[in-house]
Amino acid sequence: MQSLKIKNLECNRNGRSIFTGISFDVTPGRILLLSGKNGSGKTSLLRILAGLMPPKAGSIVWGDKKFTDKRDRELFSPLYIGHSNPVKLGLTVRENLIFWAKIFGHGLNVDAALEQFGIRNHSELPASYLSEGQKRRLTLARLALDQPVSTLPSLWLLDEPAWGLDPEAVKTLSNLAIDHVKNQGMVIISTHGNNLDELLALNSDRYSLTENNC
Amino acid sequence: MNRIGLLIIKDVKLALQGASDTGMTFVFLLLACTLFQFSIGPDQTLLIKVGGGVIWVVALLATILSLERLFITDFEDGTLEQYFLSPMSLVFFALAKAISHWLTTGLLVIISAPIIALLYSLPNEVFLPLFLSMVIGTPILSLIGTLGAALTLGAKRSGVLMPLIILPLYIPVLIFGTLVIYNVMYGHNYNSFLIVLIGLLLLSLALAPWATACALRQAIE
Numbered sequence: 001m002q003s004l005k006i007k008n009l010e011c012n013r014n015g016r017s018i019f020t021g022i023s024f025d026v027t028p029g030r031i032l033l034l035s036g037k038n039g040s041g042k043t044s045l046l047r048i049l050a051g052l053m054p055p056k057a058g059s060i061v062w063g064d065k066k067f068t069d070k071r072d073r074e075l076f077s078p079l080y081i082g083h084s085n086p087v088k089l090g091l092t093v094r095e096n097l098i099f100w101a102k103i104f105g106h107g108l109n110v111d112a113a114l115e116q117f118g119i120r121n122h123s124e125l126p127a128s129y130l131s132e133g134q135k136r137r138l139t140l141a142r143l144a145l146d147q148p149v150s151t152l153p154s155l156w157l158l159d160e161p162a163w164g165l166d167p168e169a170v171k172t173l174s175n176l177a178i179d180h181v182k183n184q185g186m187v188i189i190s191t192h193g194n195n196l197d198e199l200l201a202l203n204s205d206r207y208s209l210t211e212n213n214c
Numbered sequence: 215m216n217r218i219g220l221l222i223i224k225d226v227k228l229a230l231q232g233a234s235d236t237g238m239t240f241v242f243l244l245l246a247c248t249l250f251q252f253s254i255g256p257d258q259t260l261l262i263k264v265g266g267g268v269i270w271v272v273a274l275l276a277t278i279l280s281l282e283r284l285f286i287t288d289f290e291d292g293t294l295e296q297y298f299l300s301p302m303s304l305v306f307f308a309l310a311k312a313i314s315h316w317l318t319t320g321l322l323v324i325i326s327a328p329i330i331a332l333l334y335s336l337p338n339e340v341f342l343p344l345f346l347s348m349v350i351g352t353p354i355l356s357l358i359g360t361l362g363a364a365l366t367l368g369a370k371r372s373g374v375l376m377p378l379i380i381l382p383l384y385i386p387v388l389i390f391g392t393l394v395i396y397n398v399m400y401g402h403n404y405n406s407f408l409i410v411l412i413g414l415l416l417l418s419l420a421l422a423p424w425a426t427a428c429a430l431r432q433a434i435e
Contacts, residue, residue: 052295053435084292090231091224102220103300157258 004025004155004186009058011044018044022058024207026155031187031200037210042190043083045209046157047187050080078155079104079147083163085139089128093119096127097141107146116144116172130152133164140169143176147185156180156187162196174199217302218310225314237278237344239319240393241324244371246272247333258335265334266394266395269344270388272330273323278357278377280319284311289433298434309427312353312360320352341397343408345392357415357422358383364429386414 009022019041026032034042048055051067060067087096097110114120117137122130130138140161147154154198156177162170174196177187181203188203197204229236247277250268254260288294297307327348328341336344362380366372397404 030244050299052298077299077301080295082292082295084290084291086291086296088224088228088291088293090228099220099224100296103217103296105301202336 005061006049007059007061009045009048009060010056011041011048011053012056013044014068022209026186026188028184028186029181031181031189031204033197033200033206034188034190034209035206036057036190038208042167042209043159046080046082046159046188046190046211049155050067050157052080055094063146066095078157079101079142080157080159081139081142081161082159085132085135087127088140089126089174091127092124093127093130093138094123096138100142104142105148106142108118109144109146112191113141113144114138116176117169119139133166136161136164137169140165140173140176143173143180154180154185156185158187160190160192162191162194167178170195178203180188188205217300218306218313220418221302221307221310222317224313225311226317229318230316236318236322236406239280240322240326242279243272243330245322247330251333261334262336262399264400265331266333266335266340266344266392269330269395270391273327273348273391274355274381274384274388276323277352277359278380280315281343281348281359281363281376281380282373282434284315284360285367285430285433289367294430295434298431304427304430307421308364308423308430312356312423313361315336316353316356320356323352325350334394337399340395341383342369343394343398343404346408347391347411350408350415351391354387354411354415354418355384357418361422361426364426364433367430385410386405390414 004026006025007023008020010020011018022041022045024032035046036042044053047053049060060149086100088099093114094110097113100106100109101108101110111120111123113124117140119130119137119141124133127135127138139201143156158177161173165173177189177200182186189196189200247268250264250272251261254264287293288297298304324345327344331340331344357381362376362383363372365379366376367377390410393407394404394411397407
């Protein structure tokens with residue numbers, strides 16, 4: 001099975017080097033845990049992989065396909081969940097999830113997804129009623145929706161997804177990630193070493209953004 | 215339903231829920247027109263003369279008022295990133311935003327225009343051409359405004375920068391919009407000016423969403 005190869009990736013922001021020489025492979029069926037200090041470039045790396053910003057140098061290669069900053073979205077459209085929660089406070093919890101499901105072409109198993117993250121009983125409430133942790137659960141509930149069919153194994157890019165979550169939700173998240181890689185998906189998670197790392201230990205590899213990369 | 219439709223419905227629904235913003239635009243329109251009246255005085259002939267211009271200037275200002283927050287919330291809560299990653303093109307996203315803006319502001323301006331015309335004692339024959347010029351002109355304001363909002367997204371003084379960028383681009387709409395009204399008032403044919411406005415609408419429809427998408431891509435990166 002072909003892996004996603006990241007070679008000598010470099011990132012500059014506002015004239016400042018964030019990291020250089022990042023190289024690793026992501027194998028379908030495995031989770032990659034990214035670690036590193038604050039400011040080491042974990043978020044920038046995930047944003048580059050998502051296609052949200054171009055790298056200064058280096059390449060992202062899948063098989064014989066090399067992805068530049070202009071991605072072929074039909075082939076390579078990772079599911080990216082960043083720090084913030086794209087939740088519209090004026091819509092209900094259910095409406096929020098249905099909206100994203102339709103925009104991304106996910107399955108509409110919305111109730112089951114909300115149930116998994118323990119917020120189904122809030123589904124008809126405006127999202128403004130949710131706590132920050134519940135908003136995070138709502139954002140992550142997208143992972144529990146049926147994923148659209150893709151030519152390539154589906155890649156999840158999760159930027160500190162467990163932030164603000166209680167242990168029960170972290171367990172749900174880890175189960176989803178493990179199920180995803182069991183179906184030959186790929187997951188890259190940036191983390192600061194918490195309960196999620198322990199739950200994913202058996203299915204994951206690690207890559208640390210150290211000072212050598214800066 | 216297609217993705218553009220979904221986006222428009224969502225934005226209009228959110229705008230109507232925050233009815234204070236929409237109401238504020240309406241109040242601003244009436245307040246600004248009243249202020250012009252106070253400053254001009256009770257001279258009815260003068261009011262009729264300046265009425266057409268005042269309606270269009272106030273329409274421009276009301277449009278700008280509602281543009282500042284057009285992309286900010288989506289930018290701050292990560293929604294914009296998700297649109298960027300979605301299968302939907304950013305050009306269609308920009309178009310959807312312009313349509314939502316027109317539905318929540320442009321329509322309000324169109325509805326207010328006859329009321330303002332009454333306040334300025336404009337003759338009855340002005341109403342239909344005024345309505346037509348507004349129907350064609352206000353979408354141009356939304357399309358250009360969306361571009362201005364995208365260009366200044368993330369800028370420190372976007373509230374000051376945006377009017378500086380878009381007001382010069384509004385000048386042709388202002389000129390031809392008011393010309394429609396004055397030509398009716400002086401008994402001339404106004405069709406040619408409406409056609410020019412239609413041309414401007416088609417031009418901005420072709421260019422503004424594309425330019426807005428480029429500006430949004432820059433802001434995300």
